[in-house]
Amino acid sequence: MTDRQTDQIIDSIIRVFADHGDEEYLGEPVTMSEHMLQTAHFAAEAGADEATIIAALIHDIGHFTSDHGAFSMQDTEDKYHEHAGARFLQGHFPQIVIDAVRHHVAAKRYLCAVDQSYHDGLSEASKHSLNLQGGPMSDSEQEEFAASTAHLDQILLVRRCDDRGKVPGLKVAPLETYLPMMRRVLTAATG
Ligand SMILES: [Fe+2]
16 A cells, blocks of 8 residues: 555545544444544553554444444444445455454444343443344354454454443543554555
């Protein structure tokens, strides 16, 4: 990827935050940009590597790149924003970032199956979307997911940070703080 392509993908992510950051986040008490920045904040606080922090920062990007629009509590069908997000990032970001975005819904279904306290701690909006997303994984789905998913620990960390990133009024670092890190992650992906 050329420097120009790196600039373009970073600009497109800055635009998503600028254009949609103030939107409500799926019936949660924070905006979209507060949610994404808090998710990255908790990943950094947990000592995650840079690619995982960037995955946390942009895990919901598919809400804005999907043809189907954003989720709402009135939805009766899943819009598969995780796949739209992974498609948007494909070819630019390292596989760990793409996988963490693609699997962040599966990771919720997995954690709900293996950890009852995780399920109980989900917000009402997240429990609503869980039902649309297929509910907790069955035993066989859960075994297959654990056995076949690369970077499982990082993916589950992004998921747990996702669920924590809903704190009204919590002040965290702004998007600009992460841009040099995003550039390093993009450059590492393509050499
Ligand atoms: Fe999220």
